[in-house]
Amino acid sequence: xxxxxxxTVLFTMLVLTALAIVRMERLFAVVMLSSVFSLLSALLFxxxxxxxxxxxxxxxxxxxxxxLMLGTIALTKxxxxxxxHNAFVPLxxxxxxxxxxxxxxxxxxxxxxxxxxxxxxxxxxxLSRTPSDIDVPNVVTAILGSYRGFDTLGETAVVFTAxxxxxxxxxxxxxxxxxxxxxx
Amino acid sequence: MIFHHLILRVVTKLLVGTIVLFALYVQFHGDFxxxxxxxAGVIMSVAFILYGIVFSLESAKKVFPExxxxxxxxxxVLIYAGTGVATxxxxxxxxxxxxxxxxxxxxxxxxxxxxIEFGVGVTVTGVxxxxxxxxxxxxxxxxxxxx
Amino acid sequence: MNKFFxxxxxxxxxxxxxxxxxxxxxxxxxxxKTNLVKKIIGLNIFxxxxxxxxxxxxxxxxxxxxxxxxxxxxxxxxDALQENLYSNPLPHVLILTAIVVxxxxxxxxxxxxxxxxxxxxxxxxxxxxxxxxxxxRDDNMKYDDISKGML
Numbered sequence: 108x109x110x111x112x113x114x115t116v117l118f119t120m121l122v123l124t125a126l127a128i129v130r131m132e133r134l135f136a137v138v139m140l141s142s143v144f145s146l147l148s149a150l151l152f153x154x155x156x157x158x159x160x161x162x163x164x165x166x167x168x169x170x171x172x173x174x175l176m177l178g179t180i181a182l183t184k185x186x187x188x189x190x191x192h193n194a195f196v197p198l199x200x201x202x203x204x205x206x207x208x209x210x211x212x213x214x215x216x217x218x219x220x221x222x223x224x225x226x227x228x229x230x231x232x233x234l235s236r237t238p239s240d241i242d243v244p245n246v247v248t249a250i251l252g253s254y255r256g257f258d259t260l261g262e263t264a265v266v267f268t269a270x271x272x273x274x275x276x277x278x279x280x281x282x283x284x285x286x287x288x289x290x291x
Numbered sequence: 292m293i294f295h296h297l298i299l300r301v302v303t304k305l306l307v308g309t310i311v312l313f314a315l316y317v318q319f320h321g322d323f324x325x326x327x328x329x330x331a332g333v334i335m336s337v338a339f340i341l342y343g344i345v346f347s348l349e350s351a352k353k354v355f356p357e358x359x360x361x362x363x364x365x366x367x368v369l370i371y372a373g374t375g376v377a378t379x380x381x382x383x384x385x386x387x388x389x390x391x392x393x394x395x396x397x398x399x400x401x402x403x404x405x406x407i408e409f410g411v412g413v414t415v416t417g418v419x420x421x422x423x424x425x426x427x428x429x430x431x432x433x434x435x436x437x438x
Numbered sequence: 439m440n441k442f443f444x445x446x447x448x449x450x451x452x453x454x455x456x457x458x459x460x461x462x463x464x465x466x467x468x469x470x471k472t473n474l475v476k477k478i479i480g481l482n483i484f485x486x487x488x489x490x491x492x493x494x495x496x497x498x499x500x501x502x503x504x505x506x507x508x509x510x511x512x513x514x515x516x517d518a519l520q521e522n523l524y525s526n527p528l529p530h531v532l533i534l535t536a537i538v539v540x541x542x543x544x545x546x547x548x549x550x551x552x553x554x555x556x557x558x559x560x561x562x563x564x565x566x567x568x569x570x571x572x573x574x575r576d577d578n579m580k581y582d583d584i585s586k587g588m589l
Contacts, residue, residue, distance in 0.1 A: 110499070111449060111452070111453075114453060114456075115452070115456070118456040118460070121460060122456070122459055122460060122463065125460060125463040125464065125483050126463065128463075128467065128476075128479060128480075128483070129463060129466065129467055129471075134473070134475055134476065137475075137476060137479060138475075138479070141479045141482060141483075144483065144486070145486070148486050148489075148490065151490060152489075152490070152493060155490070155493050155494055155496075155497050155525075156496075156497055156498075156501055156502060156503045156504070156525035157493045157496070157503070157525070157529070157530045157533070158325040158503045158505070159325045159326070159327070159330075159530055159534050160489070160493055160530050160533050160534050160537065161325075162317075162325050162326060162330050163329055163330050163333070163534050163537045163538065164486075164489075164537055166330055166333040166334055166337070167333050167537055167538060167540075167541045168482075168486070168537075168541075170333065170334075170337050171333055171336070171337065171340070171419055171541055172482070172541050172544060172545075174340055174344070174423065175422065175423070175426060175541075175544070175545050175548055176475065176478075176479070176548065178423070178426035178427060178548075179426065179475055179548040179551055179552060180475065181431045182426070182429050182431060182552045182555065183475065183551065183552065183555040183561045184555075184560070184561060192564075194470050197466055197469040197470035198466065198470075200465075200469055201462045201465050201466045201469065202462070204462065204465060205458050205459070205461070205462040208458045208461070209454075209455060209458055212451060212454040212455070212458070213451070215451070215454060216450075217446075217447070217449075217450025217451065218450050218451065218452075218453045218454070218494060218497065218499075219450075219497050219498055219499035219500075219501075220450070220498075220499070221498055221499070223495070225495050225496060225526055225528075225529075226496075226498060226526055229528060230496065230526035230527065230528045231526075233527060233528060234504065234524055234526075234527065237506070237514070238506065238514040238516055238519060240396075240397070240400070241397060241400040241401075241404075242397035242400070242401070242513055242514055243322040243323070243400070243401065243404065243514070244322070244323050244324075244505055244506040244507070244508050244514055245321065245322055245323060245324060245325065245326075245327075245504075245505050245506075246504040246505070246506065246524070246527040247325075247327075247504060247505075247527050247530050247531055247534065248321050248322050248327050248404060248408070249322075249400075249404070250527055250528060250531045251327060251531045251534065251535070252327075252403065252404040252407050252408060253386075253388060253400055253403065253404060255531060256375075256386035256407065257385075257386065258531075258532075258535065259371075259407070259411065259535060260368075260371050260372060260375070260386070262535040262536075262538070262539055263367065263368055263371055263410070263411050263414050263415075264368055265539050265542065265543075266414060266415060266418050266538060266539060266542045267364055267365070267367070267368050267414055267418060269418065269539070269542030269543055269545065269546045270364050270417065270418030270421050270422060270542065271364075272546045272549070273421070273422045273425050273545055273546055273549045274361070274421055274425055276425075276546070276549040276550060276552075276553055277425035277426065277428070277429060277549050277552060277553075278424070278425045278428060323508065323512065324505065325503075325505065327534075329534060329535065329537075329538045332538075333538070333541075415538060418542060419541075422542075422545045422549075425549065426545075426548070426549070426552070429552065
């Protein structure tokens with residue numbers, strides 16, 4: 108019961124932050140609020156027992172992504188122009204999507220239930236096999252590195268590719284311009 | 292360079308070392324506590340990014356040159372994939388770390404996890420620092436007062 | 439239909455409702471706002487709400503974080519292990535990597551925005567659309583003249 112209470116309070120704060128992001132005009136304030144949003148969501152991940160995820164979210168969301176957003180604003184313009192179209196159609200689209208998703212959750216198992224499909228198949232298997240197979244206390248690391256090593260290799264490759272993409276977009280062309288001199 | 296922010300510069304000098312130390316702790320203690328390569332890589336890159344913001348991009352590039360960063364982001368993936376190739380050469384499946392210590396499979400798993408987490412950490416550090424260098428290296432379009 | 443209004447059902451499903459409200463906020467920013475940086479932030483909110491939903495599937499009531507107790511030799515303490523109930527670690531693994539991949543792809547999007555600003559001198563979607571329409575009109579007029587000249 109106290110869990111539900113904590114989660115609901117955190118959620119209210121998250122939704123309020125998100126609504127403030129919708130309303131704000133200055134991008135600097137929006138970026139700072141998105142940093143707050145990340146920290147609050149990291150707290151929520153802790154209450155959901157996902158400490159590794161919370162750690163990552165706090166480091167990535169509140170740290171790196173804020174720096175990158177601020178860097179982007181410094182390279183572009185700080186203020187948002189008032190939108191000319193009205194918000195009615197987007198609101199309808201969003202409400203229909205939300206209604207469809209809420210209809211979908213009606214069949215889901217209750218939050219935290221032990222007999223949910225996710226809890227009876229592969230998850231407990233990892234938990235019971237890790238002590239004898241791998242013998243590291245942090246099961247998340249064991250699954251990440253050993254049981255699902257292929258996944259992680261792929262994810263690392265994706266991060267690497269995204270990094271190469273940013274380098275090509277932002278630094279590659281400039282160097283070529285410097286070399287050629289007159290290239291547009 | 293920001294000459295007038297004296298407190299910021301002193302605190303940053305103190306913090307950067309601590310952040311690197313914490314990143315190494317998260318990296319190599321990831322088997323026992325929350326943490327691992329992804330988190331450690333991000334924290335490690337934060338140390339260099341903080342240094343770059345408070346001092347200047349040029350001084351950050353002196354500490355961690357751009358060509359080193361570009362080599363590192365490929366090196367991490369190579370370490371990870373190379374571990375898989377090494378286990379294959381030892382006669383086991385791709386990324387089956389039992390190969391490193393056939394008599395004590397859990398020891399082999401410990402070594403394998405340590406190595407691949409290191410690879411992940413190196414790549415993530417490289418990518419994040421490279422992205423920061425790419426963004427910060429562009430000439431800004433707005434002055435400090437416009438914020 | 440009656441069971442949907444019972445307290446037990448609501449208490450078990452209120453979290454999903456909250457995730458969806460958060461997701462709707464993110465989607466609204468993506469659809470409604472014309473500034474590209476703000477769209478990316480909306481996409482981030484959307485993404486975080488999906489992460490929360492996914493992690494919440496692995497939560498077990500009364501469970502704890504999936505980190506086993508250790509004995510003095512840094513091995514898993516197999517006796518103390520049985521005393522606790524652990525949450526499902528699999529969603530954590532998937533989301534942990536997804537967050538890092540998410541920031542890498544976000545930075546790719548931001549890099550694209552920087553390049554768009556350099557070519558169009560704006561990051562507002564409506565202005566970009568106007569400039570593009572003008573460019574197409576100019577192109578059409580130019581090629582129209584050329585084709586007339588050929589005739």
